[in-house]
Amino acid sequence: MSESTTDSARPFLTLDLPEAEVVFHPSFFPTDAADRLLRQLVETTRWRQDSMKMFGELKPLPRLTAWYGDAGARYVYSGIVNEPLPWTTALAEVKHAVEAAVGVSFNGVLLNRYRDGRDGMGWHADDEPEFGEDPVIASVSFGGTRNFQLKHKRRKELKASVELTHGSLLVMRGGTQANWLHQISKTAKPVEERLNLTFRHLVTRAE
Ligand SMILES: O=C(O)CCC(=O)C(=O)O
Ligand SMILES: [Fe+2]
Numbered sequence: 001m002s003e004s005t006t007d008s009a010r011p012f013l014t015l016d017l018p019e020a021e022v023v024f025h026p027s028f029f030p031t032d033a034a035d036r037l038l039r040q041l042v043e044t045t046r047w048r049q050d051s052m053k054m055f056g057e058l059k060p061l062p063r064l065t066a067w068y069g070d071a072g073a074r075y076v077y078s079g080i081v082n083e084p085l086p087w088t089t090a091l092a093e094v095k096h097a098v099e100a101a102v103g104v105s106f107n108g109v110l111l112n113r114y115r116d117g118r119d120g121m122g123w124h125a126d127d128e129p130e131f132g133e134d135p136v137i138a139s140v141s142f143g144g145t146r147n148f149q150l151k152h153k154r155r156k157e158l159k160a161s162v163e164l165t166h167g168s169l170l171v172m173r174g175g176t177q178a179n180w181l182h183q184i185s186k187t188a189k190p191v192e193e194r195l196n197l198t199f200r201h202l203v204t205r206a207e
Pocket of ligand 2: 125126
């Protein structure tokens with residue numbers, strides 16, 4: 001049986017969010033490809049445990065991370081300097097599939113590894129200046145399903161959430177980062193380990 005990496009005939013849905021553009025492909029990668037990529041990415045990624053200063057104390061982040069990208073795609077957030085590691089075979093495969101579907105090229109990817117429900121990521125927007133105005137961010141998930149929540153920065157009544165399933169692709173563009181925050185909340189429910197890959201385009205000095 002031949003395995004296609006993606007199946008563009010699979011359905012997607014557009015989230016109805018004011019001042020944002022978010023599209024979700026629940027099964028962008030068929031299960032067999034997603035299973036294989038999950039295993040490959042767990043094994044071949046150089047995972048790091050970063051720390052962040054909180055209330056004057058250095059605390060480990062509640063997840064493992066890694067940053068890969070083109071040479072020169074240096075990414076600084078929360079005081080953490082990320083020098084890019086070169087693309088692995090598995091990352092290049094995911095990148096090409098995502099670029100073909102989204103129609104945008106990416107020069108970096110942030111990987112997050114949520115070991116269990118105690119790992120998460122708090123409310124934020126990916127609005128650092130190095131991404132430029134209205135960035136396109138493509139988020140691929142492998143492993144356990146986690147709930148991705150969105151809330152509008154100013155209009156408190158505007159909220160949404162999506163279950164990010166194994167092999168799914170979520171694309172955020174337009175005003176999403178300027179107008180909305182997102183998070184992966186921690187959960188007491190038993191959840192499988194999960195990997196998330198957010199592909200980004202950094203404006204480098206040469207551009
Ligand atoms: O794990 C996720 O789905 C979200 C990751 C995220 O928001 C980020 O890396 O900026
Ligand atoms: Fe984010």
